[in-house]
Amino acid sequence: xxxxxxxxxxxxxxxxxxxxxxxxxxxxxxxxxxxxxxxxxxxxxxxxxxxxxxxxxxxxxxxxxxxxxxxxxxxxxxxxxxxxxxxxxxxxxxxxxxxxxxxxxxxxxxxxxxxxxxxxxxxxxxxxxxxxxxxxxxxxxxxxxxxxxxxxxxxxxxxxxxxxxxxxxxxxxxxxxxxxxxxxxxxxxxxxxxxxxxxxxxxxxxxxxxxxxxxxxxxxxxxxxxxxxxxxxxxxxxxxxxxxxxxxxxxxxxxxxxxxxxxxxxxxxxxxxxxxxxxxxxxxxxxxxxxxxxxxxxxxxxxxxxxxxxxxxxxxxxxxxxxxxxxxxxxxxxxxxxxxxxxxxxxxx
Numbered sequence: 001x002x003x004x005x006x007x008x009x010x011x012x013x014x015x016x017x018x019x020x021x022x023x024x025x026x027x028x029x030x031x032x033x034x035x036x037x038x039x040x041x042x043x044x045x046x047x048x049x050x051x052x053x054x055x056x057x058x059x060x061x062x063x064x065x066x067x068x069x070x071x072x073x074x075x076x077x078x079x080x081x082x083x084x085x086x087x088x089x090x091x092x093x094x095x096x097x098x099x100x101x102x103x104x105x106x107x108x109x110x111x112x113x114x115x116x117x118x119x120x121x122x123x124x125x126x127x128x129x130x131x132x133x134x135x136x137x138x139x140x141x142x143x144x145x146x147x148x149x150x151x152x153x154x155x156x157x158x159x160x161x162x163x164x165x166x167x168x169x170x171x172x173x174x175x176x177x178x179x180x181x182x183x184x185x186x187x188x189x190x191x192x193x194x195x196x197x198x199x200x201x202x203x204x205x206x207x208x209x210x211x212x213x214x215x216x217x218x219x220x221x222x223x224x225x226x227x228x229x230x231x232x233x234x235x236x237x238x239x240x241x242x243x244x245x246x247x248x249x250x251x252x253x254x255x256x257x258x259x260x261x262x263x264x265x266x267x268x269x270x271x272x273x274x275x276x277x278x279x280x281x282x283x284x285x286x287x288x289x290x291x292x293x294x295x296x297x298x299x300x301x302x303x304x305x306x307x308x309x310x311x312x313x314x315x316x317x318x319x320x321x322x323x324x325x326x327x328x329x330x331x332x333x334x335x336x337x338x339x340x341x342x343x344x345x346x347x348x349x
Contacts, residue, residue: 058088079108098132110139236287257310
């Protein structure tokens with residue numbers, strides 16, 4: 001075994017990337033929220049727990065952490081957390097709606113050596129977002145803007161992002177709304193289908209020609225699964241894992257959708273490394289079980305292999321009453337199979 005291979009094997013003993021949902025509280029109430037966040041004045045987890053999670057991330061030599069919420073700027077200790085992670089050699093990416101950003105917070109985040117700030121552009125919040133971008137850029141913090149593509153805004157994307165072209169924003173990510181959190185329940189009306197996402201792709205390709213190299217990106221599971229000819233497959237039984245998610249209460253799950261299974265894997269009880277090693281054992285039955293219900297009766301099951309088991313279960317719990325709309329037949333000389341607009345499964349991180 002070469003030295004490089006040995007080092008990689010050692011790193012895979014703990015996650016390379018951790019998505020940390022630092023709080024479920026949020027100051028907004030977006031229908032496409034992936035977290036189904038609670039109100040800003042709701043009870044939150046203790047600072048002692050957040051301190052423990054940050055310590056575990058550093059001690060286990062995680063390379064990258066993506067901090068999100070809810071709205072992480074509601075966490076008063078956030079700059080201190082970012083500083084601790086950065087000092088430990090961790091690349092820190094923060095996702096925020098930017099509404100609460102002011103000079104004091106921007107100063108503290110820049111002083112904490114935040115690697116990248118991803119600011120979400122929400123409807124009716126352009127002024128606050130523009131202010132947040134200016135405050136961060138003035139302090140030399142790398143800034144990315146994310147726009148969630150929904151049924152409401154997908155035909156006016158150029159209008160929404162045009163003011164960003166003249167800013168110091170490094171790139172703009174147009175992210176298809178996904179069936180998680182609030183968007184899997186009451187907000188499902190915001191989700192797009194294949195034909196609509198095709199329209200979006202054509203429009204984005206047109207805009208990319210004027211935006212310049214690498215500044216405008218489209219992320220869509222619906223288009224990815226159609227191009228592949230099958231849904232995104234479940235990663236619970238993957239042979240190589242690189243990432244996991246840490247929930248606000250310290251529960252370590254293999255991916256965001258897997259929280260629906262209700263498995264307890266608490267970092268405060270056994271540490272990040274043990275939680276990481278326990279994921280295959282704790283989720284084995286979900287990876288190995290035969291899909292039941294509507295999935296079990298589906299004629300495409302052999303090609304699909306159950307797709308994303310977690311998203312399938314989540315949609316079923318949220319009241320799905322018709323056969324799974326996710327399967328896209330592989331392209332043929334007659335063209336791909338057509339379906340009515342429907343939500344897409346989520347690609348596992």
